[in-house]
Amino acid sequence: MATAPISQPRPVRLINYLAYGSNDVLGAGSMAVISGWVMIFYTQFCGLEAWQAALIFMVARVLDAIASPVIGHIxxxxxxxxxxxxxxxxxxxxxxxxxxxxxxxxxWVAGQSFWYYLVTYVxxxxxxxxxxxxxxxxAAEMGKDYKTKAKFAGVRILFAQASAILAGFLPKWLIEWLGKDSPDTFLYMGILFSILFMLTxxxxxxxxxxxxxxxVAALRPKGDAKPTVGSAIRNLYRNLFSTFRIRxxxxxxxxxxxxxxSQDVFNAAFTFFVVFALLGSISVASTLLGTMYIVQFIAVMIAINVALRNSPARAYQFAAVSFAIGVITLLLMWNAGVRSGDALLWVPIVFAGLGRGALNYIPWATYNYMADVDxxxxxxxxxxxxxxxxxxxxxxxxxxxxxxVGAIMSWGGFVSGAxxxxxxxxxxxxxVLGIGTIVVLFCxxxxxxxxxLSSATHDVLMAxxxxxxxxxxxxPTPEARAIVEDLSGWKYEQLWGNNPVAGIRR
Incomplete structure (x- = not known):
């Protein structure tokens, strides 16, 4: 294997952090809009059944899931x-x-056919x-050390939560302007977010x-030819799924x-829960979601400090418990007769928001170090x-x-447009809101x-x-050996190319 030169990293300035983070207005903002509103839009404004809306979502995501590894490999x-x-x-x-x-x-154009919504979503x-x-x-390309990558992840998630706040409150503001029954609420929201996506x-x-x-070329083993389109296709999934061999x-x-x-399940059911179980409206659901995202924004800032100073895994556990407490409290209040407009509803919203914000940040903070382990x-x-x-x-x-969620709702008697x-x-x-969310959190x-993986173990890895x-x-020292073997899942003697994973061509 070729010995790669150790290049001096470029300094990362504030504008670089902001530029990187801002793009998650697309990454998280679009998903916040879709997960919070697309099911209600399709079923209440477009005349689709819940199972049809769910099918659109599933087909689009499956096709995208096939395309995404191809893009990554290319x-x-x-x-x-x-x-x-x-x-x-x-x-x-x-x-x-x-x-x-x-x-x-x-x-977000209302009144179209099932096929229109399927094609536009895909x-x-x-x-x-x-x-x-x-x-x-x-982030892994621009930064090398643990703190720099953690800051990239932190700025990214702060922008993500800011865009999610906008995704939560924007329908309420547009409803107040256009009227509660206007499907143009969602079209204008789509236009505004599209402009933001292009700018960021x-x-x-x-x-x-x-x-x-x-x-990059120095890291390719000697004798490896430059990859062709044919070789890229042949080695695509073998290369990609080799990542699962990294512990x-x-x-x-x-x-x-x-x-x-857990958040996907919660988001898909939450608006329906507010409208039909809590006897609220889309405007009320918008307010509650927007407030939850504000709390998530605060939680991200807390999680950044915790993850930098302590174990990301421990922070994750506290966050998951907080989210679960919020969900359980919400259901207990509903069962006790609490309905839309009751101030008590803010209690579960705060608990859920604190947990969700940290859960959004921590995985992306740790993701930035996966290529280092690899x-x-x-x-x-x-x-x-x-x-x-x-x-x-x-x-x-x-x-x-x-x-x-859509299939279970249809099976449970949900009637679109009612x-x-x-x-x-x-x-x-x-x-669905309670059991589905909590079971996934527990896993x-x-x-x-x-x-x-933590700041201390990452320092040993990079050394x-x-x-x-x-x-x-x-x-290596016994401590370094133990840490690297735990992170990688391989014996030390098998590292640095002495294993089947390294033999997979790029």
Missing amino acids: SDNMGDTAIGRRFGRRRFFILAAIPLLPSFAIM AFELVYAAVIIPYETL ATFLYLFSWERSPSE AFRLHLGMYLGGYI EIVTGRRREGAFAGVMTFVRKLTQAAAVAG KTQSPEAIHTIAS GILVSLRFR EIDRLKAGDTSA
């Missing part, structure tokens, strides 16, 4: 092309997607993936960077999915592969979660008990990588 190898050398192997995708981002707005998901997959690699993607492109082509990444995925799928196993940098797998798994599970629902349908919505907590890059073949 971005890992695009530095060998003229386009990649001119615009960046990651950043080219971001630049090319900017004029396509208004595809988000056309999703189109946006593909554009979204073309931006987000390369974007998710840039441009900002990101202008103030971000990647590893130089020479540094820290497997555990990270479990925590990530536990935190995010590097000591393979001797290569495969940020794109990890980003592709993250999105692939996330989209498949999110599709299953939301489609499951002003009221039967007691059976309402209890089904409440059961995430179980996984977090085995996750040991070992630098030592191996410098050609030092002496034995």
Whole structure:
């Protein structure tokens, strides 16, 4: 294996942090709008049944889940092309997607057919993936040390929560302007967010960077030919799913999915719960969601400090418990007769928001170190592969979660377009909100008990990588050996390319 030169990192300035973070207005903002409002839009304003809305969501996410790993793999190898050398192997995708981002707005045109909504949703998901997959690699490209990467993740999630606040409150403001029964509420929201997406993607492109082509090329084993399109396709899924052989990444995925799928289930059911169980309105649901996102914003700032100073796994556990307390309290209050307008509702909203904010931040903070763990196993940098797998798994599970909510609601007697629902349908919505959310959270907590990546262990990992890059073949200290073997899941003698994972071509 070639010994890669240890390059001096470029200084990361405030504008670089802001540019990187701002793009999660697209990443999290669009998902906040979709998870909070697309089901209610399709069923209450477009005449679709709950199962049809869920099917659209599932088909779009499955197709996107197939495309996302392809984009990740291509971005890992695009530095060998003229386009990649001119615009960046990651950043080219971001630049090319900017004029396509208004595809988000056309999703929200009321009165169209099932096929219209399916095609427009799929189109946006593909554009979204073309931006987000390369974007998710840039923190690992631009920063090396633990604190820099944690700051990238923190700024990103702060922007994400700010966009989620807007996604929560914007429908309420538009309803007050357009009237409560106007479907144009969602169209105008789509237009406004599309403009924001284009601005932030441009900002990101202008103030971000990647590893130089020479540094990337130095990590390719001697004798490896430049990858062709054919070889990329042949090795695609073997390369991508080799990431599952990295122990820290497997555990990270479990925590990530536990935190995010629990929120998918909650978001898909929450608006229906407010409208039909709490006897509120879309405007009330908008207010509650917006307030929850404000609390999440505060929680992210707390979580940044906790994750920098303590174990991310411990912070994750506290966050999951807080979210669960909020969900349980909400259901107990509803069962006790609390309804829309009661001030007591703010109690579960605060608990849920505190937990959700930290759950949003922690997985993305730890994700930025996964390529480091992989590097000591393979001797290569495969940020794109990890980003592709993250999105692939996330989209498949999110599709299953939301489609499951829609299917269960239909099975429970939910009637699309109805002003009221039967007691059976309402209890089904409440059961999905409670049981579905808490079961997934519990699974995430179980996984977090085995996750040991922290600032201290990451420092040891990076010191070992630098030592191996410098050609030092002496034995590691017992402490370094134990830490690296725990994070990687491999014996020390098998690291730095001496394993089957490293033999998978890029």
